[in-house]
Amino acid sequence: MTIQLLIGAPATGKTERCLARVQAAQAGLPLQQVWVLVPDRAQAAAFRRRLAEKGGALGVHVGRFADLYKHLLSARGKALATISLPLQNRLIREAIHAADAEKKLTHFAPIVHFPGLVTAMRDVIVELKRGLVNVEKFMLAAENGTAAQQEMGIIYARYQARLDALGYADDEDVHRQAMALLEEDKNAAGEIALLVVDGFDQFTPAQYQGLKLLSGQAQETLITLPGAMDGTRAAHQRFAESIAQIRDDLSPQAEELAGDPHLPKAIEYLEANLFEQAHGEAIFLNEPMLLEARSPEAEAREALRWIKGLVVRAGIPLVRCAIFTPNAEVYHPLLRATAEEFGMPVRFTSDDPLTDSALATAILNLLKLPLENFRTRKLMNVLRSPYFNFLLSDADIDTLEMISRAAQVVEGREQWDETWEMLKRAPGTQGLWMDDTRNVPELPREGEAEEYQVMMDGVLTMLTPPAGRANYGEWIDWTETRFQQLKLADQLESEAERSVMLAFREILRALLVSEAVAGAAAVDYGEFIAELESLVRAEGYRENTRRRQPALVVGRMEEARGVRYDAVALLGLAEGSFPAVERADPFLDEELREALGLESRLAREQGGLFYQAVTRADRHLLMTRPYLADDGEDMEPSTFWKAAALLLDQAAEPKIDSERLLALADAGSREEVLFHAVRQKSLPRQYGFLESRWHDLQQARDALLARRSSEADSPYEGNPVSLTSQLAARFGKKYGWSASRLETYGACPFFFYVNQALGLNAQEQPQVGLNAMKLGNMMHEILELTYMQAENYAVDNLLAVLKAQAAEVFARAPEHFGFRPSALWEAEQVQYLAVLEETVRAIEEGVEWEPYRFEQRFGINGEPPLRIDLGDETILLRGLVDRIDRRADGGLRIIDYKTGGSHLSKKDLEEGLRLQLPIYALAARDALGLGEPVEGFYWHIQGAKAGSLKLARFGTDAAYNILKLHLRRILEGIRAAQFTPQAPSGGCPDYCPAAQWCWKYESRGW
């Protein structure tokens, strides 16, 4: 038995020596066992590839420690049946629930039903086992610890007992059993002629224990480690401990590889001087190595462009390029999206989390709907999901959503059922035009409502699981049936989606297997979904086809070891990103870790990781950092960046900002060519195939520039001059105007354009109780009926009639106005009646005026319109006058009821914001022929008083003249396509459809 320890700086030929030793061992005796152990599967693949390039060697095993352990156990007839992740999850969940049922948990009791606890406990158990901490050792250490630590011990013990009782092992147990075998059978690994351990820079306690036992039995062991024999350099700290430990424990023949590393000059200089206090002058760089980009997204784009340039121009194979990042969650999605744009195949060393995929999220949302009582917002999202075919058209879903808003269906079948009953009883309202501000919603009624009821019932029934408990097999069957009914498989378009579906089905299959092993357990639907969700959260997926094609490697910074590449980019060298901020583990704190001999979470020698990463490149190296944080604040370069920058002399550290112009030849994708061509205002002839897209983008650029300018004056923001003739035709002389449409233009021309010309309406959010429009309509109707039914207008008589009419209107209001009464509806009726009574008392004060006409229509339902002569044309108007009073001399008073609380003044008429009163006054006089108006005002029902905008104060003739001026201005503006946004003083109304995206939006304040 010989043990050799080979130490050397990166790229000094350690792996090369291993390959030569392996080939030499196999040359004479090809049947003898040779094992090569490396840290992960990626390194195993790289080692095999290099061996093959050297002519190969028969029967050499290349793998991880676990692969060798399984081989040894199997060779001794002790192969272990290992459990799958779903079965492990299930056993941990059972352990938690059993401990909770026996009242053993207090700290974790409130969260025992959360899937996250199972995941967290699994991580703890895995780490304990890898750290050689068995149940007894942990219980002992936690004896005087916190309640959480003691309860973790209880869960760990129950899980292990159940696993043992089943006769199964988890992955970490393979190590335990192998150690037992090696200790009890001193020749268990004796057939291994050569054991090579390469690519590690340090060992976990479990790995080191295995290394000690294996090297004591294998005929020859060769271990390589980076660093130097003396281990004094700061950059070598990460490896120095392992070197010293091996030298002390195993007494190997230690050899330090002499000679300079086979690295380009600049990287060699970095390797030799990184983190050294005394170093020479900064070395001159032929090509930039440091790049500052605005954001992680820009870093990802620049790094990929750099690699694409090397592949295309320098002929470097894509498989010889790699990118390493300190934060996969931030950088991997950005790299994936940009690589797709650049047409570069990418292989991530780790699987993508299943929860990152839109499909997995959509499936979980679908299955969780019944548990969330079919929350309407989520139900509508599921109905609109591209992955499910509910056999409903977009128009059907729009209508269902409109019904849910009008009837305030927030959740649940019960609310839908109430809505259908209400709509089926309600008469239709088609053709009954009231006024722009007073129309009742056009909801499906009677028979049509029934059709929508059938649709919604079908959806709810399909997605409602059977009540009670069932075993996993039955729930999986139910779930698969839903997938078939919704034709899920037919909706999958990309390879990524098919891979996600495959991973999802694997989870379901694994659940079935776990049930076969651990026995059928009856669970309710909620428990089944919680289990499924926790598995989905723990699982990853990988696109199948991409495994087979040459691809760029993207990995985490900790994986930048062992394997070498021609070109390496290191991203994220910012303060707080790399080195990462180290935090104590909330489950296994530092004190407990020390007591158990587990690795600290606070001193992970990240400098050694950086040293390893920069020395992975055989030819080209690029290091990048983001210089702006999400909130626009400067981001500090990391200490690693600064340490490298001290040693490198590049004329200027290229700082890439979003405003720079890129040479088109350096563009990484067609999108980049187009983007920069538009900015440079020219598309060279060789890119002629992009011409139509180039024109589209130029237009988009003009639109953006126009919208970003402080003056809103362009076709893209309210002045669509090319539409002039269409607008003039549509809003021509025969168009029937309402006061509210004219006022909309007066308030903000763009509001009119979006709402009236484009036909967009603001989406109303469901709210408890009546909304403002329905409440206003109901109040109007009660007052109208009261005055029409009253035999005389004495206040007492009016109040008696009001009470009776209000009762009738309240009784049919839900069907008529299309809302579901809330629990407060009874109390609200009392309140509304009191408000109306107060208004009747106030409006009937004094004896001068007598009610004369109510709900007088003009230009509606066959009634003649109001015609106003503007000189060169006559404008047609329509509307509905709430009430007209008359006094003894025949003078008329126009009243318009308002339920809202806006305070209108003289200025509103002068500025053309409120034109209703003079229009209605002219209608009473000219269209309805009722006499000469002398007064007019808005009556605030809730405040029981008239508003301060009064026609008498103005003088009716003066008001008519102002009206005509504004009518001319508005008509000219509309027909000339002048719709410049102008936020109304006091802020933009919520019901403006553009409020969500208009760049000139102004909030109404507090």
Ligand code: SF4
């Ligand atoms: S958000 Fe304001 S400025 Fe924009 S269109 Fe609406 S009312 Fe006008």
